Amino acid sequence: MSARRIRGANSAPSQQPLADTRAPNEDDGVQTSPVVADRVAKTTCYMCACRCGIDVHIQDGQVRYISGNKDHPVNRGVLCGKGSAGIMQHYSPARLKKPLLRTGPRGSGEFREIEWDEALSIAADRLGRIRATDPKKLAFFTGRDQSQSLTGWWATQFGTPNFAAHGGFCSVNMAAAGLYSVGGSFWEFGEPDWDNAKYFMLFGVAEDHDSNPIKIGLGKLKARGAKIVSINPCRTGYNAIADDWIGIRPGTDGLFVLALIHELIKAGKVDLEYLSRYTNAHVLVIRDPGAADDGLFMRDSEGRVLSWDQARKAPVDSRDPAIEPAFAGTFTVDGRTCVPVFQLIAERYLDPAYAPDAVADRCGVPAEKIRQVAAELAYVAFQQTIELPVAWTDWAGRRHETIKGRPVAMHAMRGISAHSNGFHTCRAIHLLQVLLGTVDVPGGWRYRPPYPKPVPPPNKPAGKDGGKPMTPLAGSPLGFVTDPSDLLVNDDGAPVRIDKAYSWEAPFAAHGLMHTVIRNAWAADPYPIDTLMMYMANMAWNSSMNTSETIKMLTDTDENGDYKIPYIIYSDAYHSETVAFADLVLPDTTYLERHDCISLLDRPISHADGPGDAIRHPVVAPDRDVRPFQSVLIDLGARLALPGFVNADGSARYADYADYIVNHERSPGIGPLAGWRGKNGGDIGRGDPNPHQLEHYIEHGGFWHHTLSRNERYYKMANQAYLDFAVHMGFLAKAEPIVFQLYSEPLQRFRLAARGHGAIVPPESERPRIETYCDPLPIWYAPLEEIPSDDDSFPLHALTQRPMHMYHSWGSQNAWLRQITNQNKLFVHRATAARLGLGDDDWVWIESANGRVKGQISLVDGVNPNTVWTWNAIGKRKGAWGLDHDAGESNRAFLLNHAIADLLPADARGRRYANSDPVTGQASWFDLRVRLRKCTADEAGFTEPRFKPVAPPPNFEPSPRKLSFGAQFKNKEGVR
Amino acid sequence: MTSLPATTERQLGLAIDLDTCVGCNACVTSCKEWNTGGHMAPLTDLAPYGGGVDGVWFNRVHTYEQQSAAGGRTVHFPRSCLHCAEPACVTVCPTGASYKRTSDGIVLVNEDKCIGCKLCSWACPYGAREFDVDVGVMKKCTLCVDRIYNENLPEEDRVPACVAACPTSARHFGDFADPNSAVSRLAAERGGMELMPELGYRPSNRYLPPRQRAEHEITIAAPPLQAVDAEGGFLGWIDRVLSR
Amino acid sequence: MHPAISVIFFTTASGAGYGLLALLGLGAALGLLPPHLALGLTGLGLALALISSGLVASTAHLGRPERAWRALSQWRSSWLSREGVAAVFTYLPAIAFAVGWIALGRVNGWVAVAGLVAALGATVTVAMTGMIYASLKPVAQWHTPFTLPAYLIFAAMTGLTLFNAIVQIFGLGPDWLIGLAAFATLAGWGFKRAVWRHDAGIEHGPTLNSATGLTEGRVRSVQWPHSERNYLLKEMGYRIARKHSLRLRRIAQALAFAVPLALLAIAFFAPPWTAVAACVLAVPVQLTGVLVERWLFFAEATHTVTLYYGEQ
């Protein structure tokens, strides 16, 4: 048995087949070798956004079972709780069957089925009229999908700036903070070096998009005995297995991290060589209070950013390889006073205000613990260094005989981003990583190609003019501002976009603000729209911050009885809560029935060791009259004759999405898929479209992955071999080093504007916000919703966490997953409950300044005493998701969103800003403060608020009372 | 025949690492998915889309909190058949439907003989047996007997579904009768626990207890940070840092 | 444990039936019962009716009653199987005895032997029933030295109350038989109270610590693997409120012991016809009481699996 093939994550000797796998002759009649499939189709899972490779075992045209693809870079053969329940998603009774046209009032769920042709012409007519008159009156927003490079391009060609995906309510704080600091970001765009890290800090993560990679990685850390430190108010899941659980008070990580930085700088535990080579720590900042360029970088006549060279005692190009930079001091260049960035950093964070003792109480973390973590960080980073025996050459041509690593890795996600101070907190974490010299080094946190990108990426948001009839936008509506002149505001400073992204209210939006669209459209603020088109986002329920209000807005009418949001087109695959609010429903396929493209232009499956992308392809045929939305969008594009969607003769350019995936070129030679390009499939990244590309992918298990050579894998921001590769692949325009912006000049430019400098300045009313929050160095401030009085009236922080076995709202239609959780309880610390006189399983009102919701509590020890939490998106509306009216989801489960608000409390001027991060516009889900009140006896036992049940779509038969799935496969005899 | 084999040639079972399990339920649903079409198919679900939903499962994950001298911790605890060496679930069975295999020690139910008297589920202290009301017979973990020997699967896939799926690598499988098998050695190294040993069922599965955390080697080794003394002010400091 | 009506009825009815059968067989064999057509018909008729109806009821508990016959196969290891075998076997001597005693009007020779064997079979069957429960380690309240005697004593008690009633009806009974019945009831009562006293201080072997291998400190269940109650909780996780069970215990004691005792006492001193009425009345009252007692026997029993659900 020596030559046996063993692949994948679970291949320890204690996880392998028996040495002899021949069935013993027990003769108990057990069929030990049933046939399990007549074919195995390899595609990509979509039970969540993690994009694992799956082997779908199909028997008699039915899915028998799904297992992990062992060769796949994302999951290496493992599956999660959701992925293993894919069958029940695919066969869900809630699957939509046919296009629907609204017949009853909005929200009633009354529809009639229509043919696709009718559906598409209704949509095309309406959209055509909008495009011919005022394209921005179409707001196109998408949620869970992984086709944002298509949808964004479609919006661009349509000519509306009002496009975004869900990033704005998801984790744009992580994306923006990362891309404006280190040219890459957490989320799933980078990863810890699981194989080399000795110390791992996990900030605010319950599950994340990298579901399986994180789990595989934690397994590896455990196996190697690395230390795992979790910073999280809740001790569940990943955080339960941490070696050190730090139950921090929500919203205070920034303070905690800056205190660590305080300790490290104070002890001189910073990697100055790393800082000098890869960061702007030595760049000279003009110190000239009141001047228009105060706080900007000192530049020479050619606009080169300058640093001070100690040896040469002169200012030099900060990129000069030979530089011996000064990190501190005050220098005079061309008569201007300048100080190096690092001096500003040290001055700020050495302040006693950041000392552990000063922050301990607010963080709910003992000063001792903070000091301990700082000491451990320094110890591992500087005394446990590792070196890989691999020579590499940096951008300046310097050859390094080994790859040096400081094995401290970090990962952070929504516990950081879903607070209104998340952008700065995330910047603080990146600052900590960089001071320790741990970004893209062995044992540190690593980029996944196409990252790193220039800091920030070069593309600016298009659509400043608001879009012109019948004309595409100059570029994508989403991008990165570096100067107030990049904002999408008109002359009086008012927002151009319906979601107010890239306005003074959310200058660094980057992903748009999907959570503001429905309110703004309803309030015609800044202007009314005609049609709201949504795709794969349950906005009438769990992805709205103020669900009850949103439901009102979606159904609200003006004086002549017309809906304030005139028309809603929605594509969903299932009977979600949002379907009932659409005027036109475009039913999608399930993930096993369509082509998808997990593209390097979007959210690929890259590994830190190399780029990768993947596809989904139909492995079973739809049994309903449904169509993949991407193909529908391409069809609409052709009907609307959008440039790029039609040939010169006006005929459709692409037959369907599959055709687009293969033949579309974003720029010459660069298309949705990077693998097997070129006529004969020999090229990667750049090359002509290859008509057989999809066959190659399917043969290869549904994905393409390129492994970087060993000298390309680290220091990607400055690794010549990697940079050249990145240029070839189209990840970068030039093979230039990427310099970490510890001090962010773009932020300072906005600050200067707030001080009245420059052509484009904020309206008076906005200046204090911009001045305060556009700080070029990380700051901490209390979450905006937390008005001081909260401590007495709403003393508790209320959070949600992702259940590992549920994906937002869509898991509840799954007969298996919902058995695990169909009621979410509110977890309360025992001591807190005792203080409030509450007992296990009591029913309570969860009351916030914004509303209240009723649920049942469960007592635990493993939570910050000032925090209560529950599982996200378990509560459902009666009638949705094919669930019976007596289902736990709509009777005992609750949706915390009913207590959240999409607006902040009114400020002094009565102005109510979005409940978002003031820099990026990220939705601040986790700033919520609540109090608990025990229900009276007659209030107990059922959740509130509850809404009128939605009617089932036409021709929906009631869901089965019994499932015997699998009986049909029993003991399949077959050829061995 | 429900009298127990005196010994079994192999004693197959699972080792579950409570130090690593994050409670993701992958082993739970992958088990359900494989087995609902497997040897005991189907694993019926009643009221699958309604209130009081109740299905047959072979593996379920509990969550516990432990408060001890070492501090508090949350532990995820997967529970499935332990394939005991002295399983009363077998000896109480009046029909011979419940039996322990002599070859590999797997405890199985023969559906065709089962009269659904439920006595075996009363006799199992661990709650590893679930009655399928719809079919009227008892069902339980088969240790994936229809995977581990399945000639229709590539050899590398002949492991229990839950072991293959587990994303944290917390589940292990093998022959506990062989003290030198990888799984036996792992269990020995990690002090694998028997559940409810006092009842004398002699379970085969082992639970690897959470590691002691308080004193991680890094915590012990890391010296407290010393402030670089600020004499000469910030500039003096930076010089000293640079001159290291 | 879930109190399944079929099982409760089975153990109560067959218990009384076997008790009665044993007494008739014994009495006849020892020559205490002269051949008596009516007595034989009613006595054995009733005994076999109770036994058979109990056995039939017990199959209602099965998921696959049509396969019940298979339960006879595993007598080597399974008490349930042994109970089945013993039950079936006992019919043979019982019927032989019936034929000899009633039809042929004989009490000596092979009829006496059949009577004795039937009595033995009845006793063994009841003992097997007791052992099914006594052998279950996961149920602390059952896995005790009390369970087996309890089943035997209750069978004897209910059997005697029945036997006495019948004998009195036909005016064959000596008064000491009433005394004997009363004594049996008193013994049953005493024993049941002893059992309850023992259960009150019962040592639950396993704890959540040993059930999870998390040996140190206090372990608490904070989340179930599923939101709603499953088979394990419905079958093994049955819970009864303390005050509820206390009330039922009082009812059980009144009906199974106190009232029958009173009635037998009355019968002892009262004039003949009242005496007969009292003896007869004692039967349904006591059987109802025993049904309640049996219900509690299940409802109050806790299974180790509930440890995992934090319900002990």
Ligand SMILES: Nc1nc2c(c(=O)[nH]1)N[C@H]1C(S)=C(S)[C@@H](COP(=O)(O)OP(=O)(O)OC[C@H]3O[C@@H](n4cnc5c(=O)[nH]c(N)nc54)[C@H](O)[C@@H]3O)O[C@H]1N2
């Ligand atoms: N199974 C599953 N996986 C998913 C999803 C799903 O629905 N189900 N959703 C996907 C999506 S869209 C996203 S955005 C990702 C999100 O993945 P995560 O980032 O894991 O999102 P959450 O589950 O919201 O977890 C937030 C965590 O932050 C903690 N937290 C809250 N406030 C604070 C704080 O102030 N400080 C710290 N340190 N921690 C805090 C919470 O306790 C919680 O553990 O997951 C993706 N993956």
Ligand SMILES: Nc1nc2c(c(=O)[nH]1)N[C@H]1C(S)=C(S)[C@@H](COP(=O)(O)OP(=O)(O)OC[C@H]3O[C@@H](n4cnc5c(=O)[nH]c(N)nc54)[C@H](O)[C@@H]3O)O[C@H]1N2
């Ligand atoms: N309280 C609270 N609220 C939150 C969060 C939180 O942490 N706490 N997290 C927020 C975050 S980060 C996010 S990303 C959002 C996620 O919230 P949503 O974006 O609403 O995600 P889902 O609930 O998964 O809804 C996606 C919709 O897509 C539909 N769908 C599923 N598969 C397909 C398909 O193949 N095709 C089509 N066309 N439709 C499909 C589903 O039926 C569902 O209606 O929730 C946000 N809401």
Ligand code: SF4
């Ligand atoms: S993490 Fe799970 S659900 Fe998400 S893609 Fe991977 S297997 Fe599928």
Ligand code: SF4
């Ligand atoms: S799959 Fe692994 S990690 Fe997940 S619950 Fe099961 S044992 Fe734990």
Ligand code: SF4
């Ligand atoms: S765990 Fe229960 S079912 Fe499995 S062998 Fe042991 S006693 Fe029998």
Ligand code: SF4
């Ligand atoms: S339920 Fe079936 S397997 Fe269990 S004891 Fe009864 S007959 Fe045997």
Ligand code: SF4
């Ligand atoms: S071994 Fe097989 S049957 Fe047993 S729990 Fe694992 S997956 Fe389920």
Ligand SMILES: [Mo]
């Ligand atoms: Mo998200």
